[in-house]
Amino acid sequence: MFKALSGKYDQGPAHLTIYAGVGGEDAKDWANMLFRMYFKYVQKRGWKVVATEDRGMEIRGDFTYGTLKNEMGVHRLVRISPFSAKKLRHTSFALVEVVPIFQDIEHRDVVIPPEDLKIETSRSSGPGGQNVNKRETAVRIVHLPTGIAAASQSERSQPQNKEKAMSLLKSKLKTLMIAGQKKELSELRTKVKPEWGSQIRSYVLNPYKKVKDHRTGAESSQPDKVLEGDLDKFIEAELQL
Numbered sequence: 001m002f003k004a005l006s007g008k009y010d011q012g013p014a015h016l017t018i019y020a021g022v023g024g025e026d027a028k029d030w031a032n033m034l035f036r037m038y039f040k041y042v043q044k045r046g047w048k049v050v051a052t053e054d055r056g057m058e059i060r061g062d063f064t065y066g067t068l069k070n071e072m073g074v075h076r077l078v079r080i081s082p083f084s085a086k087k088l089r090h091t092s093f094a095l096v097e098v099v100p101i102f103q104d105i106e107h108r109d110v111v112i113p114p115e116d117l118k119i120e121t122s123r124s125s126g127p128g129g130q131n132v133n134k135r136e137t138a139v140r141i142v143h144l145p146t147g148i149a150a151a152s153q154s155e156r157s158q159p160q161n162k163e164k165a166m167s168l169l170k171s172k173l174k175t176l177m178i179a180g181q182k183k184e185l186s187e188l189r190t191k192v193k194p195e196w197g198s199q200i201r202s203y204v205l206n207p208y209k210k211v212k213d214h215r216t217g218a219e220s221s222q223p224d225k226v227l228e229g230d231l232d233k234f235i236e237a238e239l240q241l
Contacts, residue, residue, distance in 0.1 A: 016056070078206065112143065118141070
């Protein structure tokens with residue numbers, strides 16, 4: 001076992017979400033590409049994976065959080081845009097978020113006043129935005145003081161999705177509390193926004209082909225394979241830091 005997999009929550013399950021950054025349709029497409037990349041990687045590992053929302057997945061297996069936690073950050077894509085009539089090269093950004101899935105007992109110190117929550121419902125859809133449900137069973141909950149949001153659409157009913165989204169929201173807030181060494185949820189009052197441009201990894205498809213991790217120096221000249229879930233080189237390099 002890698003020494004890096006000795007954290008308190010490393011052995012447990014994880015939730016991974018992709019957020020499109022600046023770049024319009026290109027960024028949304030890049031976020032979808034990353035979602036498929038991680039979904040294929042997880043399947044290759046033999047872990048159990050369930051799509052919980054648009055570009056979100058719940059992953060269960062041995063050391064899932066510990067293995068994936070270092071994938072969290074901004075990922076950059078450079079390619080000829082399929083959305084450009086002039087075939088111009090375009091740079092897109094997406095944020096990968098990875099949080100541990102805590103047991104309910106771990107949520108006991110995350111007490112959220114109802115007035116701090118905004119609850120939205122919508123029709124459930126498949127990864128990439130394809131609508132698959134005519135009823136408003138999907139639930140998204142926003143923690144207003146921080147802007148942190150969580151959603152679920154994998155369950156059959158709205159109450160089940162609400163419960164799952166709330167559990168995920170608490171996991172995200174608890175992760176933020178741990179990172180900031182906060183003891184009380186009320187100490188988290190700053191709006192949390194992704195910072196684009198500080199990418200941890202670049203995927204270049206044009207004018208040359210290369211994937212490079214800017215933290216470890218790990219590289220691949222076969223981005224097509226990487227985007228098919230061939231991430232072992234990069235993740236193992238992260239675990240050796």
